[in-house]
Amino acid sequence: MTEATTPDAQGSAQVPAVSATAPRRAAKTLAEKVWRDHVVKQGEGDGDAAQPDLLYIDLHLIHEVTSPQAFEGLRLAGRPLRRPDLTIATEDHNTPTLDIDKPIADLTSRTQIQTLRNNCKEFGVRLHSLGDAEQGIVHVVGPQLGLTQPGMTVVCGDSHTSTHGAVGALAFGIGTSEVEHVMATQTLPLKPFRTMAINVEGTLRPGVSSKDIILAIIAKIGTGGGQGYVLEYRGSAIRALSMDARMTICNMSIEAGARAGMIAPDETTFKFLKDRPHAPQGADWDNAVEYWKSLATEDDAEFDAEVSLDANTLEPFVTWGTNPGQGVSLNDAVPSPEDFGDENAKAAAERALAYMDLEAGTPMKDIRVDTVFLGSCTNSRIEDLRAAADIIRGREKDPNIRMMVVPGSARVRLEAEAEGLDQVFLDFGAEWRFAGCSMCLGMNPDQLEPGERCASTSNRNFEGRQGKGGRTHLVSPVVAAATAVRGTLSSPSDLEPAGTVAARAGATSASNVA
Amino acid sequence: MEKFSTHTGIGVPLRQSNVDTDQIIPAVYLKRITRTGFEDALFSSWRKNPEFILNQEPFNAGSVLVAGADFGTGSSREHAVWALKDYGFKAVLSSRFADIFRGNSGKQGLVAAEVAQDDIELIWKVLENAPGTQVTVDLESKLVTAGTVVAPFQIDDYTRWRLLEGLDDIGLTLRNEPDITAFEATRPSFKPTTLPAKS
Numbered sequence: 001m002t003e004a005t006t007p008d009a010q011g012s013a014q015v016p017a018v019s020a021t022a023p024r025r026a027a028k029t030l031a032e033k034v035w036r037d038h039v040v041k042q043g044e045g046d047g048d049a050a051q052p053d054l055l056y057i058d059l060h061l062i063h064e065v066t067s068p069q070a071f072e073g074l075r076l077a078g079r080p081l082r083r084p085d086l087t088i089a090t091e092d093h094n095t096p097t098l099d100i101d102k103p104i105a106d107l108t109s110r111t112q113i114q115t116l117r118n119n120c121k122e123f124g125v126r127l128h129s130l131g132d133a134e135q136g137i138v139h140v141v142g143p144q145l146g147l148t149q150p151g152m153t154v155v156c157g158d159s160h161t162s163t164h165g166a167v168g169a170l171a172f173g174i175g176t177s178e179v180e181h182v183m184a185t186q187t188l189p190l191k192p193f194r195t196m197a198i199n200v201e202g203t204l205r206p207g208v209s210s211k212d213i214i215l216a217i218i219a220k221i222g223t224g225g226g227q228g229y230v231l232e233y234r235g236s237a238i239r240a241l242s243m244d245a246r247m248t249i250c251n252m253s254i255e256a257g258a259r260a261g262m263i264a265p266d267e268t269t270f271k272f273l274k275d276r277p278h279a280p281q282g283a284d285w286d287n288a289v290e291y292w293k294s295l296a297t298e299d300d301a302e303f304d305a306e307v308s309l310d311a312n313t314l315e316p317f318v319t320w321g322t323n324p325g326q327g328v329s330l331n332d333a334v335p336s337p338e339d340f341g342d343e344n345a346k347a348a349a350e351r352a353l354a355y356m357d358l359e360a361g362t363p364m365k366d367i368r369v370d371t372v373f374l375g376s377c378t379n380s381r382i383e384d385l386r387a388a389a390d391i392i393r394g395r396e397k398d399p400n401i402r403m404m405v406v407p408g409s410a411r412v413r414l415e416a417e418a419e420g421l422d423q424v425f426l427d428f429g430a431e432w433r434f435a436g437c438s439m440c441l442g443m444n445p446d447q448l449e450p451g452e453r454c455a456s457t458s459n460r461n462f463e464g465r466q467g468k469g470g471r472t473h474l475v476s477p478v479v480a481a482a483t484a485v486r487g488t489l490s491s492p493s494d495l496e497p498a499g500t501v502a503a504r505a506g507a508t509s510a511s512n513v514a
Numbered sequence: 515m516e517k518f519s520t521h522t523g524i525g526v527p528l529r530q531s532n533v534d535t536d537q538i539i540p541a542v543y544l545k546r547i548t549r550t551g552f553e554d555a556l557f558s559s560w561r562k563n564p565e566f567i568l569n570q571e572p573f574n575a576g577s578v579l580v581a582g583a584d585f586g587t588g589s590s591r592e593h594a595v596w597a598l599k600d601y602g603f604k605a606v607l608s609s610r611f612a613d614i615f616r617g618n619s620g621k622q623g624l625v626a627a628e629v630a631q632d633d634i635e636l637i638w639k640v641l642e643n644a645p646g647t648q649v650t651v652d653l654e655s656k657l658v659t660a661g662t663v664v665a666p667f668q669i670d671d672y673t674r675w676r677l678l679e680g681l682d683d684i685g686l687t688l689r690n691e692p693d694i695t696a697f698e699a700t701r702p703s704f705k706p707t708t709l710p711a712k713s
Binding site: 040041051054056058059068069072073076077079084085086087088108111112115126133134145146147149152175176177180181184185186187189277278279280284285287288291 | 545547548549550592596618621622672683684686687688690691693694697698702703704705706707708709711712713
């Protein structure tokens with residue numbers, strides 16, 4: 001443990017300075033090995049004067065919002081899209097979650113979607129459109145199809161591409177110029193990232209989930225703590241998590257400032273991938289598993305920084321402010337700006353409390369919310385829906401709460417309906433929507449009203465993120481569900497025993513909620 | 515990307531520091547799906563003011579923007595560079611550029627030339643005393659000339675080389691096309707492809 005390089009809890013004041021280029025050394029960590037295996041051409045020179053490595057990209061994910069200018073760039077330069085067979089597109093950011101069989105009402109959105117369809121047709125890119133069984137949030141669709149696999153490099157014009165690191169891929173978000181670059185060359189010129197180990201040891205208590213792990217990590221290292229690093233989540237608590245739960249953690253690596261987060265592939269990973277549509281078959285499977293096993297970080301590997309979190313004592317976590325690092329345990333109270341030593345953090349807290357309309361010292365559990373949003377690339381997978389359904393089954397919704405459930409993909413929605421989860425949500429009084437990014441970023445009509453307060457399973461609580469003037473508290477799926485029952489921010493342990501089927505609660509979600 | 519060795523055009527004095535990308539192009543224009551046609555979006559809030567420099571002849575036909583320090587701060591939107599280029603600017607002079615803006619400029623062939631603030635002040639005076647004065651930005655010699663003022667500018671060697679060669683990042687990468695093809699030949703058979711679709 002190199003405590004000197006452990007960033008400070010409240011912001012970026014003590015985050016170690018990161019030089020532009022990581023030192024060259026033998027590849028011993030997961031991230032370094034995946035990098036090594038994708039270098040088309042190593043950049044000349046060393047240190048800050050080094051030229052970038054040319055890195056091969058195994059999979060390029062595309063959506064409607066950050067791709068139109070990249071496609072146009074190809075057209076203007078007369079370049080083909082080099083590898084349509086390593087490229088896949090889906091419609092997610094700007095799609096409606098109601099009336100998906102009707103033309104999109106908003107003309108700008110409709111044009112943007114139609115442009116993606118035209119571009120994919122022209123360049124031969126596979127597209128899963130609204131209404132298709134494989135449509136959904138790009139970061140739910142990739143793993144679900146078995147297209148994101150250990151040891152791959154995966155990019156997308158979206159910062160939450162880090163999600164795919166859960167299978168042991170090196171996955172990161174890119175800008176529109178880079179999207180075009182990958183389309184044209186299937187490579188990116190990049191300087192190596194540094195490595196940071198996030199060690200999470202112990203056993204999660206009931207009602208505590210992977211969302212709480214990542215929210216606690218972000219609160220610990222700050223929203224800039226991961227800058228310049230690839231995070232590798234390690235330790236017994238991580239190993240015990242399901243793939244869906246691991247994706248929640250890697251997804252929010254970007255909220256800690258890191259470009260990517262990874263988890264070494266293991267039996268959980270292999271079991272998840274086996275027999276998925278694009279998983280290797282037969283002898284290829286055996287060869288793949290052998291390779292995947294070789295990627296794990298070696299015992300004598302060195303990380304550029306290390307951080308630890310105790311899973312045994314972790315409680316459900318919730319944000320009180322306007323960045324994902326402004327979080328506390330649900331049992332705590334709203335902090336006071338005076339609690340922060342750093343002047344910048346103090347000013348940020350003051351501004352956040354004013355925006356959130358909260359008073360210092362208020363117990364978090366006394367905060368009443370208007371809306372509960374269960375969805376987003378962070379928490380919209382089948383286990384998330386099961387975990388929330390297990391909490392609300394046999395219970396009544398607070399009459400003043402609006403609850404919206406948005407599955408991450410059409411496939412997740414179908415799976416949930418096959419299990420009867422849709423009926424659980426509908427009986428509870430929640431809205432059961434079609435798949436997409438929805439209220440996470442409020443680009444489609446799913447938005448908060450000014451002043452409306454939301455308990456959200458998404459990833460960003462920025463001012464106005466879910467709608468102009470909206471107030472967001474980031475929570476796990478079970479906290480979202482318990483909050484919908486009580487009307488105030490709540491953990492499952494706050495609930496009265498449910499009716500006849502209460503015994504089911506927690507039974508099917510053991511993998512995601514310990 | 516077109517090669518850039520030298521450019522001469524009307525200089526536009528923008529006596530303002532901290533020109534952020536939200537001012538260069540407001541967020542409302544980011545809904546567009548094209549990479550071109552942003553000329554009307556450039557400084558659109560400021561251009562509502564008739565006094566604004568780009569609303570005055572001959573500055574409205576300018577192609578070298580001479581701005582205050584810390585140009586291009588804030589949002590990473592590449593649209594800011596697209597808007598400047600679409601309007602007709604070939605180069606921006608400032609004593610300090612925000613990193614991301616400078617990076618985006620390099621990708622798009624807009625020269626972000628770092629000129630000492632004292633020299634910026636001299637160039638402003640020339641342009642204001644004789645509106646329409648041509649400014650020459652010579653990338654070979656790394657010199658900017660406006661009337662009697664000749665001043666050196668800074669630009670990093672790698673970006674300068676790429677601009678002189680007329681290579682965007684994609685063009686540069688494609689110089690390694692044989693390496694990419696060779697790398698692709700080693701791709702293990704167990705790695706997935708998106709085509710044909712399987713479900």
